Amino acid sequence: MFNLIAIKDTVPVAPKAFGLDPALCIQDALNKKFSNKLIPERGLGLSVYDILTAEDGRVTWGNGQMFYKVSFRLMLFAPFVGEVIVGKVLACTPEYIRITLGFFEDIYVPQSLLPPNSMYDENERRFFWYSGEEPLDAKDLANTLKSERFYFDPGEPIRFRVDSIEWHEHEPGPPVDRTQQNEEEEEKDPKEKAGYVILADVSEQGLGLTNWWDEGGEEEEYADEKEYADEGEYADEGEYVDEEAE
Template identity: 40%
Template sequence: MFQLSIIKDTLPILPAAFALPPEQALTAAINKKYANRVLHDVGLCIAVFDLVSASEGRVRYGDGCLWYKVTFRMVVFRPFAGEVLLARVKSSDEDGIRLTLGFFDDMYVPPAYLPQPSAFDPNERAHFWLADAGPEQGTHELLDSPVAARMYIDKGEVVRVRVEMDEFYDDEPGPPKASEGVRVEREQRRPPYTVTCSIAEQGLGPTSWWKAAEAVLEGEGEEMDQG
């Protein structure tokens, strides 16, 4: 889920921070630049782990800053494909479920990765899984099923998910073109880093499902032993 990335950068230290020991000032400067930022194809930066090396500070012509060439290790959030995570359900809609980890919430479960057969209940605004139904049943038949038999994935529930893939988008808008004039039109921007997860597997999904299922299985086992 977390990893260490080695990154090299040249950073200025403002004169106000000259009183601090250089390593402390550098760590603060790196954290200021990188913390809570998505680096393309690297992941979401959390905090500096440690400094690997740093050059002597140099003064450049034109400003009073000390410029350091520094190599450091960063704690980065980047779950690998196939990793199992615990997350909370943030919201649900027809297009799937959105999950949150608190510090990161661009995690999605598309309908294809929901346990089959499942359907979206527009009244409850939640997806549900109908464990007993056959795979050939359509959405309408699923929605006609008795409510008691449905297993809902409610908002706020803790779910165990498997990471299927992650995608990075670099949607920085280019400079405005003179010919276009001033347009205040903002197209929908994609989040810079999205993780696609799956709960279509035995053992994945709300943790309460499997706690309950285990108890039932054990109970059945005991009954069979007695019989």
């Protein structure tokens, strides 16, 4: 789920930071540039793991900033297809179940990847799974007893398998009124706004809410809930040395 990649880049340090430790200034500048930014076709940048090399800084004419050529390792959130992860149910819509890991929320379970005999309950506004052995149609599922249904409750731990990963590059459109733009952004489906989308499968045995399968209903550990905003924002291009660094 977490990988390291080696990157070469040039970062500026402002004159007001010249009296500080250069290593800390460089790391801070790299984190501002890469943390919570999408690295195309690789994953979501989390934080600088370590700095491998750094050349002597050079001041360029005109702005007084010190530029350092550095190579470093960046920690990525980059799950692979088929990996099993535990998160929490964030929300349900008639189209999908949305899952959060605390720092990443663009994980979606479409209805096609739910267990057989699953259906969206319009009254409860969430999906449920009926564990009967025989397949049922929508009419029969709607008539099942609520006490026999297993609902996907928001806030509950859920175990899923990564089914596929989608990358979307959103290009800016023509200028619009700021108020109108904010209203449109609020109405837009979060899945459509995301640049990095994970489609999750919960149709197999052992997947779904963990309390369905764990006798004591114990919660498993999931990723630390460190907040990262705007997962759809891309990092500036650097030189990526390799796909995975040991």
